[in-house]
Amino acid sequence: MxxxxxxxxxxxxxxxVVGSTQDGKLMVRVDDKTFVGYPVSGARN
Known part of the structure; x- marks a missing residue:
């Protein structure tokens, strides 16, 4: 996803998405790098 x-x-x-941490952060992969950060909520109308 x-x-x-x-x-x-x-x-x-x-x-x-490749995983998540216990404190609510997500791990995402871009090419050969993995980044960890807080998910961004979607825009709501």
Whole structure:
């Protein structure tokens, strides 16, 4: 599943979910790199 995570206040990454941590962070893979951050909620109208 493709998800967006926030790495900081101005940096986000979108990639394939490969796991999660106990503190609620998601791990996403982009090419050969794995990033860990908090999931970004979707836009709601």
């Amino acid at each position: 493709l998800r967006t995570i926030a790495l900081g206040s101005c940096v986000s990454v979108q990639g394939i």
